[in-house]
Amino acid sequence: MSTARMELVCPAGGLPALRAAVDHGADAVYLSLRGATNARNFPGLNFDRKNIAQAVSYAHTGGAKVYMTLNMYPQPDRFEPCLEVIETAATQGLDALIVADLGLLRYAAAHFPGLPLHLSVQGSATTYAALNFYRERFGIRRAVLPRVLSLAQVAKVIDKTEVDIEVFGFGSLCVMVEGRCLLSSYATGESPNTQGACSPAHAVRWEETPKGREARLNGVLIDRFDPGEHAGYPVICKGRYLLGEEGQQIRYAIEEPTSLNTLDILPELLRIGVKAIKVEGRQRSPAYVAQVTQVMRAALDACHANPEHFKPRPEWMATLAAVGEGRSQTLGALHRSWQ
Amino acid sequence: MKLSLGPIQYFWPEATVQAFYEAATDWPVDIVYLGETVCAKRRNLRLRDWLNIAERLQAAGKEVVLSTLALVEAESELSTVRRIAANGRFKIEANDASALACAAGHPFVAGTTLNAYNPGTLQELAALGAVRWVPPVELGRDSLNQILPQAPQGLETELLAFGRMPLAFSARCFTARAVDRGKDDCLLACLEYPQGLRVRTREEEAFLNINGIQIQSAKPINLLPALPEILALGIGVVRISPEIEGTPEVIQAFHGRLHDRLSAADAQELIQSRFPETCSGYWDSAAGMRP
Numbered sequence: 001m002s003t004a005r006m007e008l009v010c011p012a013g014g015l016p017a018l019r020a021a022v023d024h025g026a027d028a029v030y031l032s033l034r035g036a037t038n039a040r041n042f043p044g045l046n047f048d049r050k051n052i053a054q055a056v057s058y059a060h061t062g063g064a065k066v067y068m069t070l071n072m073y074p075q076p077d078r079f080e081p082c083l084e085v086i087e088t089a090a091t092q093g094l095d096a097l098i099v100a101d102l103g104l105l106r107y108a109a110a111h112f113p114g115l116p117l118h119l120s121v122q123g124s125a126t127t128y129a130a131l132n133f134y135r136e137r138f139g140i141r142r143a144v145l146p147r148v149l150s151l152a153q154v155a156k157v158i159d160k161t162e163v164d165i166e167v168f169g170f171g172s173l174c175v176m177v178e179g180r181c182l183l184s185s186y187a188t189g190e191s192p193n194t195q196g197a198c199s200p201a202h203a204v205r206w207e208e209t210p211k212g213r214e215a216r217l218n219g220v221l222i223d224r225f226d227p228g229e230h231a232g233y234p235v236i237c238k239g240r241y242l243l244g245e246e247g248q249q250i251r252y253a254i255e256e257p258t259s260l261n262t263l264d265i266l267p268e269l270l271r272i273g274v275k276a277i278k279v280e281g282r283q284r285s286p287a288y289v290a291q292v293t294q295v296m297r298a299a300l301d302a303c304h305a306n307p308e309h310f311k312p313r314p315e316w317m318a319t320l321a322a323v324g325e326g327r328s329q330t331l332g333a334l335h336r337s338w339q
Numbered sequence: 340m341k342l343s344l345g346p347i348q349y350f351w352p353e354a355t356v357q358a359f360y361e362a363a364t365d366w367p368v369d370i371v372y373l374g375e376t377v378c379a380k381r382r383n384l385r386l387r388d389w390l391n392i393a394e395r396l397q398a399a400g401k402e403v404v405l406s407t408l409a410l411v412e413a414e415s416e417l418s419t420v421r422r423i424a425a426n427g428r429f430k431i432e433a434n435d436a437s438a439l440a441c442a443a444g445h446p447f448v449a450g451t452t453l454n455a456y457n458p459g460t461l462q463e464l465a466a467l468g469a470v471r472w473v474p475p476v477e478l479g480r481d482s483l484n485q486i487l488p489q490a491p492q493g494l495e496t497e498l499l500a501f502g503r504m505p506l507a508f509s510a511r512c513f514t515a516r517a518v519d520r521g522k523d524d525c526l527l528a529c530l531e532y533p534q535g536l537r538v539r540t541r542e543e544e545a546f547l548n549i550n551g552i553q554i555q556s557a558k559p560i561n562l563l564p565a566l567p568e569i570l571a572l573g574i575g576v577v578r579i580s581p582e583i584e585g586t587p588e589v590i591q592a593f594h595g596r597l598h599d600r601l602s603a604a605d606a607q608e609l610i611q612s613r614f615p616e617t618c619s620g621y622w623d624s625a626a627g628m629r630p
Contacts, residue, residue: 073456075478076485103459123436124454127411129420130436133443148510153412176507176554177410180452182627183507183547185477186556189625193454194477218626221540237507241546242539243517253538253549254513333510339522 005304006269007276009067009166010293013045013283018055020290021064025297028065030098031055032282033085045283049088056093065095071120072196073101073179083107090115096142099123100179105138118166119143122192124179128160135163142166144278146178150336151265155272164275170292171280172325173260173332175237183236188218199235206231215239232257232325259324260332263299263316267307288323295319340570340597342590343370343497345580346406346432348505349550350381350529353388359581360392364399366587367594370576371396372432374406374423376450378512378551379416381529386422393429405431407438409452410508410552430470443467451475451499452508456482458489465491471576473497476504479621480565483572495575500562501589501610502580503535503548503555504620504627513549522552533583545616546628556628561617563607566596585613 010026012018021029034046047055059066068089074082082104089097090112097115099105100122108117119125119134121144134140142164145154158165176183178192185191188203203218212224215234222239225231232238237254262269262277269277277300279292295316303310321329332338344363347356363371373389373396375381384392393403407420417437424431424441433439434450449455449464449472456475464472474483476499487496515525517536529551537557538547545557559582562569569577579589592609595601601609610617621627 073454073460073475075456075482076458076489079457079459101454101456101460102463103457103461106459106463124452125436127417127435127437129417129440130411133436133440148410149412150510156414175511176509179454180409181507182475182477182504183554185621185625186504186506186627187629189629191477193456193475218629220544220546220628221542224541236547240541242541242543243536243549245537250541251517253517253547254509254554255511336523337521339510339512 004270004273006266006274006300007166008293008296008300009276009278010289010296011279011282011284012055012289013281014047014286015051015055015058016286017282017284017289019058020286021293022059022062024290024293026064026293028067028095028276029059030067030069030278030282032069033088035081052088052092060093066093067096067098067118068094069098069120070104071098071100071122073122073193074104075194079103086112086115098144105134105140109138113139116141119163120179121146121168122179124177126157126177128157131157131161131163135161142275144168147174147260148177148333150339151268151272151334152336154269154274154334158273165273166276166278167262167269167274167334168260168280169262169266169269169277170296170320170324171260173255173258173330175255181237187220187236199233204234230257256328257325258328258330259320261317261320261324261329262331262334263312263320265331265334266299266303266312267310270303270307291319291323340574341369341576342367342593342597343576343578344368344372344586344590345499345502345578346372346374346376347581348377348503348553348555349533349535349583350378350527351533351583352530353383355533355583356384357392359586360396362587364396364401366590368401368579368590370402370404372404372406376406376409376434377508377553378529379408379413379419380525380527381551386419386426390426390428403429404448405429406450407431407434409434409450409505410510411435411437412510432473439467446470448497449473451505456486458486458491461486461490461494465494469494471495471497473499473578476506476560476627477621479625480568480572480623483574487572487574496573497576497578498562498569498574499560499580500566500569500577500593501559502578502582503557503559505553505555506547506627507554509552509554512552513554514551517549556618556620558616558618558628559614560620560622561610561614562619562622563592563596563610564603565619565622566593582614588613
């Protein structure tokens, strides 16, 4: 039995989700303070300064760590609130702060040197040189890799950095380099970088028309569905469009509605030295968090116990397929042919 | 105010690139950015070719900056960034943290994808050696109005004033996908799309532009009408992003306005003669595609 283990990091959009994650075997949860200081700034989500202590206490009692995300890029009017988040993380016993912005990294490193820093996926660091830069400059201990590297490339990064590597293991698939995608603001005025939101709900409009069910984002037609066709939440990267000046063929020009699922390659991720597996979805329900955490816990335990003979069980895959977005699952960029 | 010519975002044949910069020696631009920023597979010009072009442009009185990839993945790509940074003669434009690590301690330009959204980040970049920064295209007039008064002294601001806005980068090549090829056997499909590949909504609305692993706005941003506001903000450089056709007219229009040789209407007409559809991007609207 190998001694190496990968930490299971699960999303907590609120206290019920946090309890679900901890109760079903998460090693760590990640959460945010309410407001536009994180990349899942949706109404009704996240924590306030009152229940954060409760959250930390519940997780710690259950043996789970708590990471706070502060991963948008604040403009001057949002900068001060972000500094308050850093202070909250440092004083409320959070186990790490997940940050992307250079100015915030500087502030956190300078004022709260005892607060462990993780480089957010929004930091767009894709090479060991980039990670080592952040480590030397700000002392980051861990980085979440953007969903753009192949498995071989992730292995090479790990070989040449002391920074612990966390990768996304399950959930929605960002097609673009995180932190480098402005598609949402282009249509709606809000992006992960500026407002901590992708495809904000207030910009989404569903319309039944004679041509089919239409999904619009601030008026832009993202997709149109035939009766009975599965209609996913409209994000620009998973819409259907016309290609070229004249073309009339309707295509998923960027990506199909699909979820990331890495169960098939958990042993490889362990072998190359990945330290943590992240489940996407702070916007998802406590029931989702419970189901996915339970499956991922079982899978990771099986993988840790016997990586050579690990094989995802059909019931795990069925559960994940049922809760995933879209009708298909993919390894994304980890599998070179996806690129 | 200075005029700059950004790096070519597309993949053009070598002869086209050479001819473009041969012509550029005579264009009234002060700064020229050279090199490949989008895809490492676009290698028809090597570093020595870029340096040759750089020397000719410098001899013609231009400041030359060597741009680097926005997305660095493979070791070979990292080596390329390092070789560019170690060229010894020209500043680099750092477009990711790998390049930032190489550039630190030397004067450099902080590219738009370094995501500087606040003065704290600008101070950090200036401390690393940045002498100029290019704001994220999401930052419009009101945001810059908040940020610039607190920017570090001596850090010049360069704003994308004309060209298709870079909106996203991916590991996936969308051009290869459009012609049903994988990235590893793309056969350099981008060569067939010297201005990218238009993406329209199913209602025929011009929406996006595919350029290899990059997604751009369908319409170029044109901030010519905003030049007085840009000047008033203290922005030192306006950037024109090259297009395969019409770039000299755009430069002529901006230069003409900056030196009062063209009326606003004439300059705008000159641009519209080559680019009938433009937008103002995020300049006065939170949503970059909406007027």
